[in-house]
Amino acid sequence: MPSVSMTVNGNAVGGDIEARTLLVDFIREHLRLTGTHVGCDTSQCGACVVHVDGTSVKSCTMLALQAEGCQVETIESLADGDTLHPMQEAFREHHGLQCGFCTPGMVMTAVAMAKENPNLTESDVRHGLEGNFCRCTGYQNIVESIIAGAKAMQG
Amino acid sequence: MNNVNIRDSVRRTEDIRFVSGQGTYIDDMNADGQLVGMFVRSPHAHAAINGFDKTDALALDGVVEVITGADWAKLGFGFIPSNSAVKENTDGTPIAVPERSCLAATRVRFVGEPVAMVIAETLDAAREARDLVEVDYAPLDAVTHPVKALEPGAPQLHNGVDGNLCVHWELGDGDATEAELEASDHVVALELHNNRVTAAPIEPRGTLAIPDMETGVTTIYQSTQNIHALRAAIAKILRLENDQLRHVAPDVGGGFGGKNSLYPEPVVTVYAARNLGRPVKWVNDRSESFLSDTHGRSQYTTVELGLDADGTFRALRTTTIGELGAYCGTVGAFTPTGGSARTQGGVYAFKAMHYRARAGFTNTAPLDPYRGAGRPEGSFQIERIVEKAARDLGFDPIELRRQNIMPKASLPLKTAMGLDVDCGDFLTVFEKTLAMSERAGFAARAAKSEENNKLRGFAIAPYLECTGGMPKEHAIVTFSKNGAAHLAVGSHSTGMGHETALCQILSAELGLDMDHISFTQADTDATPLGGGHGGSRGMELGGNAVRQTADEIVAVGKQIAAYQFECEVGMVDFEDGSFFQPGSNNTMSVGEAVSASFNPDALPDDLAPGCMNIGSTFERGVISIPNGCHAAEVEVDPDTGVIDVIGFWIVDDFGTIINPLLADGQVMGGVGQGLGQAILEQAVYDGDSGQLVTGTFLDYAMPRADDMPHMTLDYYEGSPTEKNPLGVKGAGEAGCCGAPPAIVNAVLDALKDHGVTHIEMPMTPEAVWRSIHLT
Amino acid sequence: MYEFNFNRPASIADALTAIADADDGQFMAGGQTMIPVLKQRLAMPSDVVELANIDDLKGIAVDGGTVTIGAMTPHSEVHNSLEVADAIPALADLAGMIGDPHVRNRGTIGGSVANNDPAADYPAAVVGLGATVVTDRREIAGDDFFVDLFETALVEGELITAVRFPLPDKAAYMKFPNPASRYAIVGVFVSQSNGDVRVAVTGAGPCVFREVAMETALAADFSADAVAGISVSGDDFNNDIHASAEYRAHLVTVMAKRAVIKAG
Structure with a gap:
C-alpha cells in the first residue's frame, strides 16, 4: 500500500492507505475528524x-495521495479552544445554519472567500456559494453571516 | 445570568458544535466490532424475481452475511405498515394497502427497491459484494405516470388491487357545490400539475444498530425524525417488544418529511445486528437517496371556481389524481386526500366546497409527506385558480383577493372542509404584505425592465394551512441539587433549533438561566412517548409540553414555598423565577425551591424528595391554523425564458412567536424549497423504462444561493390562538405553502401581454420560453 | 472505486514512461471529472498517472501574440490572472464560469480539453479562438482536436502539455448554464481577429463545433443584428429534461447575439 504524509490542522499525519482513498475518507475515517461531511457522490x-x-x-473529489506534502485545514482547525473563529461566530449570530450538515463546508468556503475578498457584496457571496448546497436556510442568513464574518476577520 | 424571555432572538445553543464540526451525525458514529451493510437495489421498475444467487458474494473476502428477499420471506417477519388517517374510500370500503416486504422476494416495483442486504467487514467489501449478488429478474411492463396508472390497460402493480387504485375519497358537500357552481355567473376551470419533488436533506439516511447480547436490547441510532413511532413499527415487524429496542436519533442533517417514514433499510439493519450479534451500520449514498427516499407532491388536478358577476366567490371544486408510488408510505393515502383537502379554499370565504381525490400506485419510489404534505398543494390550487379567474374575467388579481378574504368578524368558523379556523386577521396580513412589497415603485421598475428587454411581474398569495402530526407530546424536567435543569422532550429537531427554543420556553417560564438547562431529544429512553417531527408541531406540541411541565413545576414549587412561608398554597405567587407571598417579605427563588425539593425536612408530608422533577404529556385538542401572505416580484428574460425572482415579501401569523430568529429561519428555508418546486425541482421517471432520470444533483436542480431573492419578513402577532396555552400556530411548513403560487403567478403576470395564462411547475427556462414563443 | 496503482511523476518523460508501462494507465490532471467517474466505478484503470508534480505543465505565459497556458494550470489561476485578463479577457471570464470555486481550484485546462465533455466550457475557447493544443509530441490545431463526444485527436499515451491561444482583437463567451449541474446547456464563444471571425458552440451538440453561417455574417458585419436572424438547426443537438434540441438551437442564436454585444 502506498503511504501518504501531510499536515492536517497543523499536525503531521500520515499512514499507509489504498491509492483509491479519497481525501475526505482519509480525514474522516483515518483521522476521525468527522466535521467534514459527505452529502453527495457527484461533487455538487x-x-x-x-x-x-x-x-x-x-475533499470528495481529491485522492488523499494528491494531498501529499500539503497543508490541509478542516473545520476543526478554525476555533481557538473555546473561542470560535469570527466566521463561525458570524454563522451563529446570524442564524446561518439549521441542521448543521452543510455548515462545515459553508464555513470553510466562507473563510476562503473572505480571505480573497474581505469586502464581499451580497452578489459576490451568492455567486461564491455556487458549489455549496443548503437545504434548510434559503441561504439568506448564510449570505449575511459571510458578509459579517468577512468583516470581522479583518479585525 | 442568562435569563431569556419568549420572543427573544436567542442564539442557538446547538450551533457551537455545528459550526465547529463537532456535531454527531449518523455517519460520524462507529461502534467497536462494527460491520457495514449495503443494499442491493432493483435496477428494474417492475420485474418478477425468479431467484437469487448469493454464492459469489458470500465467497468474497470480508463478507459476513447476505440476506436476500427470499431469505427474508422465510423469516416470516411482518410487513412495512402504513397508517393513513384516511382508511376508507368514499363508499366505505377499505383503501388498498398492499403488503410491502422490507426486502422484495418475488417481485420488484420500483427502481431502487431493496432486494438484498450484504453485510461485510468493510465498506469496500460490502460494495464489491453488492455487485456479486445475482438476482434473476423477468422484467414486466411498468407505469410511472399517476394518471396513466389509473387508465384501463395500464400495467398492474399489485395482485388484488384493481386498476392500481389505492383510494377514492371525497370531502365537502358535492351536491351543494354543484348547485352553487350552477348558480354562479362564471365558472373558471384550470388543470394543473403539482410536480413531484424530493426532500433531499443534505445528510443521507442511515442507521447504526448496536445489539447488547446480555440485555437483549438493541440500540438503534438512526437519522430520522420520528423515533418513538418507528421503534414500535420496527419492533412489530421483527416480532419484538418495544423495550427490546432503544431508538435514538443523533444530530440529524435535515428531514423535511423525508426522514419521517419507516423505511425498509433500518429494519433489516436491526435484524442483521441482532442476528449476527455485532453492530451493523448502513448509510445511503446520495444516488441511493434519490432512488429510495420518499418523494413528495405529485398531483394532477382540475380546479373549478364559481363566482358571481361582481367577483364574489361561491363555490370551489377540486378533482385530483394523486400518487402513492409503488406502495403506501407511512402516512400513505392521507397526503393526496385528507392532507390536501382540509385547507382547500385558503383564506377565502365560500358557500360550498367539494374535494374529490383518487390516488394510485405507480412503478416509482413511494411518496410520503414532504414539508407541508398536501397544504402546499391546496394552497397552489386555490391561488392559481383565483389568479386565472382574475385574468380571464378582467378583475384585478389583488382586488379580487381582497374582496373574497374571510373577514375577521366571521371568525371563528368551520370551513366547508371542516377546518376549525379560530382566529386570525387575513385581510390585515394581506394589506401588510402589500404595503411592504413596494408597489408604488413597481411601474417604474417594470419600465426599467422593459428597457432591458425584460418582463416584470408581481403577485401576492395569501395562504392558510394547518398543523398536524402526533397529537401528544411529552416533556420531562429533571433537576440537579445545584439547580441545573435537564429537559427531555419527545418532539424532535432536525435543524429547527428546539434545543434552543424549548430550553428558552423553560427558561422563560421558570426564570432559569438558559446556561443551566441541558437538553435531550429523540431518545426512547428519555421520554415515554414522543411524536418526533412533522406537521409544524415542534412548538405547538413540544413547546406546549414544556410549558405545561413548567406550570406543574411551579405548582409544586408553590407548595414547597407555602410550607416554608407557613401560609396557604393559594397565597403564593410566582413571577420572574421567584415564589413570594404578596404582602409579606417571604420569597423563595426557583433555585431555593429546587434545593428544598431534595430535602425531606423542607417538604410538606405529601411531597417526596425530587418532587420538582416532573414529566407531563400535553395533548392537542384541535390543530392550529398558521396563515400568512407571500408576495413575489420577478423578472423574465423573454429570449431565454429565465426567471429571476427579484423581490420576496412575507407576513406570517404564527400566533405567538417564541424566537423570531428561528421563525425567520423556518420561513426562509420553506421559501427556498417552495422556490425550488416552482422553478427548479422535479423528480422525473422515464416513462418507458421507469428509470429515475433525475438520479443525481447533476439533474435534480437544487436551489442555490444565487437562485434565491432577498426576502423581507414580518409577523402579524395580533391573534395568538387559544387552542393551546402558548398561543402558537406552527411555523415550519408555511414557507413552501406561499412561495410556489406567489412565484408562479408573478411570472404569469410578467407574461400577461404574451397571452400566457398557465405554465406548469417547475417553470424551467424552456417551459417559459415555449409559452411565450410557441403558444 | 476500484483500486489502482498511483503514480506521481515529476517530469513529462517519467509520466510518458509510467503510462507506457501500465497495463491500462490513465493520466489524471485535476481529477474533477475523473474522480467522480472512478467513484461511480465507470472506469477501471490499472494505473493512475497523476500530473500535479510536473512543473513543466504549469503556468501562464503571455508573449506578443499568444497566451500559453500549461496543461495543469487550474481554472482559478486562469480566471484570476491579470495577464490573461489583459490579453484575452474572454478567456479569463470563461475560466471563472467553469464549475464552482472549489472545482476551479483543482480542475485544469489540460484535463478539461482532454476529456472533451460535450458541455464543457474550455473547448469553446479553444475552437473559438483558434487555439493550438500542444502535446508531448506535436501541435494540434483546435479545429482538429475535438473529434466527437468525449473523443479527441489524442492518441494513446499522448499528453497535453499546454494550450496556446492567439490574441484576438475582441472576443467574448456567453454561457447558458444547466440549472442543476451548471455545465453549459449552450455556450457560445465569439472572436474576431484581423477580420476573421470564429463562433464556437459548446453544450448544444455532442461536441464543440463552429457555427459557420454566423461566422460569415459576423465577418461582414460584427454586430448582434447580423446573427439575430440566423436560426440554427437543432437536428443533431442534445435533448434532455433540461433543454430540448429545439430550445438549444434557439439558445445558440441568443447566446451568440449576446456574446457579440459583450465582445463590443
Whole structure:
C-alpha cells in the first residue's frame, strides 16, 4: 500500500492507505475528524469543502495521495479552544445554519472567500456559494453571516 | 445570568458544535466490532424475481452475511405498515394497502427497491459484494405516470388491487357545490400539475444498530425524525417488544418529511445486528437517496371556481389524481386526500366546497409527506385558480383577493372542509404584505425592465394551512441539587433549533438561566412517548409540553414555598423565577425551591424528595391554523425564458412567536424549497423504462444561493390562538405553502401581454420560453 | 472505486514512461471529472498517472501574440490572472464560469480539453479562438482536436502539455448554464481577429463545433443584428429534461447575439 504524509490542522499525519482513498475518507475515517461531511457522490453539494494549501477544494473529489506534502485545514482547525473563529461566530449570530450538515463546508468556503475578498457584496457571496448546497436556510442568513464574518476577520 | 424571555432572538445553543464540526451525525458514529451493510437495489421498475444467487458474494473476502428477499420471506417477519388517517374510500370500503416486504422476494416495483442486504467487514467489501449478488429478474411492463396508472390497460402493480387504485375519497358537500357552481355567473376551470419533488436533506439516511447480547436490547441510532413511532413499527415487524429496542436519533442533517417514514433499510439493519450479534451500520449514498427516499407532491388536478358577476366567490371544486408510488408510505393515502383537502379554499370565504381525490400506485419510489404534505398543494390550487379567474374575467388579481378574504368578524368558523379556523386577521396580513412589497415603485421598475428587454411581474398569495402530526407530546424536567435543569422532550429537531427554543420556553417560564438547562431529544429512553417531527408541531406540541411541565413545576414549587412561608398554597405567587407571598417579605427563588425539593425536612408530608422533577404529556385538542401572505416580484428574460425572482415579501401569523430568529429561519428555508418546486425541482421517471432520470444533483436542480431573492419578513402577532396555552400556530411548513403560487403567478403576470395564462411547475427556462414563443 | 496503482511523476518523460508501462494507465490532471467517474466505478484503470508534480505543465505565459497556458494550470489561476485578463479577457471570464470555486481550484485546462465533455466550457475557447493544443509530441490545431463526444485527436499515451491561444482583437463567451449541474446547456464563444471571425458552440451538440453561417455574417458585419436572424438547426443537438434540441438551437442564436454585444 502506498503511504501518504501531510499536515492536517497543523499536525503531521500520515499512514499507509489504498491509492483509491479519497481525501475526505482519509480525514474522516483515518483521522476521525468527522466535521467534514459527505452529502453527495457527484461533487455538487460542497459539504466536504476543506482547504488544501490555502485554497478551498472538495475533499470528495481529491485522492488523499494528491494531498501529499500539503497543508490541509478542516473545520476543526478554525476555533481557538473555546473561542470560535469570527466566521463561525458570524454563522451563529446570524442564524446561518439549521441542521448543521452543510455548515462545515459553508464555513470553510466562507473563510476562503473572505480571505480573497474581505469586502464581499451580497452578489459576490451568492455567486461564491455556487458549489455549496443548503437545504434548510434559503441561504439568506448564510449570505449575511459571510458578509459579517468577512468583516470581522479583518479585525 | 442568562435569563431569556419568549420572543427573544436567542442564539442557538446547538450551533457551537455545528459550526465547529463537532456535531454527531449518523455517519460520524462507529461502534467497536462494527460491520457495514449495503443494499442491493432493483435496477428494474417492475420485474418478477425468479431467484437469487448469493454464492459469489458470500465467497468474497470480508463478507459476513447476505440476506436476500427470499431469505427474508422465510423469516416470516411482518410487513412495512402504513397508517393513513384516511382508511376508507368514499363508499366505505377499505383503501388498498398492499403488503410491502422490507426486502422484495418475488417481485420488484420500483427502481431502487431493496432486494438484498450484504453485510461485510468493510465498506469496500460490502460494495464489491453488492455487485456479486445475482438476482434473476423477468422484467414486466411498468407505469410511472399517476394518471396513466389509473387508465384501463395500464400495467398492474399489485395482485388484488384493481386498476392500481389505492383510494377514492371525497370531502365537502358535492351536491351543494354543484348547485352553487350552477348558480354562479362564471365558472373558471384550470388543470394543473403539482410536480413531484424530493426532500433531499443534505445528510443521507442511515442507521447504526448496536445489539447488547446480555440485555437483549438493541440500540438503534438512526437519522430520522420520528423515533418513538418507528421503534414500535420496527419492533412489530421483527416480532419484538418495544423495550427490546432503544431508538435514538443523533444530530440529524435535515428531514423535511423525508426522514419521517419507516423505511425498509433500518429494519433489516436491526435484524442483521441482532442476528449476527455485532453492530451493523448502513448509510445511503446520495444516488441511493434519490432512488429510495420518499418523494413528495405529485398531483394532477382540475380546479373549478364559481363566482358571481361582481367577483364574489361561491363555490370551489377540486378533482385530483394523486400518487402513492409503488406502495403506501407511512402516512400513505392521507397526503393526496385528507392532507390536501382540509385547507382547500385558503383564506377565502365560500358557500360550498367539494374535494374529490383518487390516488394510485405507480412503478416509482413511494411518496410520503414532504414539508407541508398536501397544504402546499391546496394552497397552489386555490391561488392559481383565483389568479386565472382574475385574468380571464378582467378583475384585478389583488382586488379580487381582497374582496373574497374571510373577514375577521366571521371568525371563528368551520370551513366547508371542516377546518376549525379560530382566529386570525387575513385581510390585515394581506394589506401588510402589500404595503411592504413596494408597489408604488413597481411601474417604474417594470419600465426599467422593459428597457432591458425584460418582463416584470408581481403577485401576492395569501395562504392558510394547518398543523398536524402526533397529537401528544411529552416533556420531562429533571433537576440537579445545584439547580441545573435537564429537559427531555419527545418532539424532535432536525435543524429547527428546539434545543434552543424549548430550553428558552423553560427558561422563560421558570426564570432559569438558559446556561443551566441541558437538553435531550429523540431518545426512547428519555421520554415515554414522543411524536418526533412533522406537521409544524415542534412548538405547538413540544413547546406546549414544556410549558405545561413548567406550570406543574411551579405548582409544586408553590407548595414547597407555602410550607416554608407557613401560609396557604393559594397565597403564593410566582413571577420572574421567584415564589413570594404578596404582602409579606417571604420569597423563595426557583433555585431555593429546587434545593428544598431534595430535602425531606423542607417538604410538606405529601411531597417526596425530587418532587420538582416532573414529566407531563400535553395533548392537542384541535390543530392550529398558521396563515400568512407571500408576495413575489420577478423578472423574465423573454429570449431565454429565465426567471429571476427579484423581490420576496412575507407576513406570517404564527400566533405567538417564541424566537423570531428561528421563525425567520423556518420561513426562509420553506421559501427556498417552495422556490425550488416552482422553478427548479422535479423528480422525473422515464416513462418507458421507469428509470429515475433525475438520479443525481447533476439533474435534480437544487436551489442555490444565487437562485434565491432577498426576502423581507414580518409577523402579524395580533391573534395568538387559544387552542393551546402558548398561543402558537406552527411555523415550519408555511414557507413552501406561499412561495410556489406567489412565484408562479408573478411570472404569469410578467407574461400577461404574451397571452400566457398557465405554465406548469417547475417553470424551467424552456417551459417559459415555449409559452411565450410557441403558444 | 476500484483500486489502482498511483503514480506521481515529476517530469513529462517519467509520466510518458509510467503510462507506457501500465497495463491500462490513465493520466489524471485535476481529477474533477475523473474522480467522480472512478467513484461511480465507470472506469477501471490499472494505473493512475497523476500530473500535479510536473512543473513543466504549469503556468501562464503571455508573449506578443499568444497566451500559453500549461496543461495543469487550474481554472482559478486562469480566471484570476491579470495577464490573461489583459490579453484575452474572454478567456479569463470563461475560466471563472467553469464549475464552482472549489472545482476551479483543482480542475485544469489540460484535463478539461482532454476529456472533451460535450458541455464543457474550455473547448469553446479553444475552437473559438483558434487555439493550438500542444502535446508531448506535436501541435494540434483546435479545429482538429475535438473529434466527437468525449473523443479527441489524442492518441494513446499522448499528453497535453499546454494550450496556446492567439490574441484576438475582441472576443467574448456567453454561457447558458444547466440549472442543476451548471455545465453549459449552450455556450457560445465569439472572436474576431484581423477580420476573421470564429463562433464556437459548446453544450448544444455532442461536441464543440463552429457555427459557420454566423461566422460569415459576423465577418461582414460584427454586430448582434447580423446573427439575430440566423436560426440554427437543432437536428443533431442534445435533448434532455433540461433543454430540448429545439430550445438549444434557439439558445445558440441568443447566446451568440449576446456574446457579440459583450465582445463590443
